[in-house]
Amino acid sequence: MLFDDSLRAHLAATRTIAVIGAKDKPGQPVDAVGRYLIEAGYEVLPVHPVRKGVWGLETYSSLADITVAIDLVDVFRAPEHCPGHAAEVLALPHKPRLFWMQLGIRSPEAGRLLAGQGIAVVEDLCLMVEHRRLFGGGIR
Numbered sequence: 001m002l003f004d005d006s007l008r009a010h011l012a013a014t015r016t017i018a019v020i021g022a023k024d025k026p027g028q029p030v031d032a033v034g035r036y037l038i039e040a041g042y043e044v045l046p047v048h049p050v051r052k053g054v055w056g057l058e059t060y061s062s063l064a065d066i067t068v069a070i071d072l073v074d075v076f077r078a079p080e081h082c083p084g085h086a087a088e089v090l091a092l093p094h095k096p097r098l099f100w101m102q103l104g105i106r107s108p109e110a111g112r113l114l115a116g117q118g119i120a121v122v123e124d125l126c127l128m129v130e131h132r133r134l135f136g137g138g139i140r
Helices: 004-013 029-039 079-090 108-115 127-135
Strands: 016-020 043-047 072-075 098-101 120-122
Touching: 004 120, 004 127, 016 029, 029 043, 029 127, 072 079, 079 098, 079 108, 098 108, 108 120
Parallel strands: 016 043, 016 072, 072 098, 098 120
Antiparallel strands: none
């Protein structure tokens, strides 16, 4: 469990966020969160196996295709996919500090895989809502 001071510190240190399940379909929570993160000043790296050019940005088929270090992985996928994404994270040459499962998404298995590797895990919270709460909606 991350308390507010720790969560605030993680988010303040974050520069790059990979959004797994990214899509820029209006009205979808992932679209609102992705746009918010971009406006908040983060470098957002959309990840989707089929979609291209999400939010006008280069879109990656998988985490393995990203060539820059990722600070935070934000997951918009069903819980059964989270352990696989956790395994993808563990295969990266530079491990992110935070693995975030959006509102409604919980995966104890993904959490167990990552916790032993020093990667903080957040479940069932909206990154946009928490960022607004901790930073007042402004740029970190």
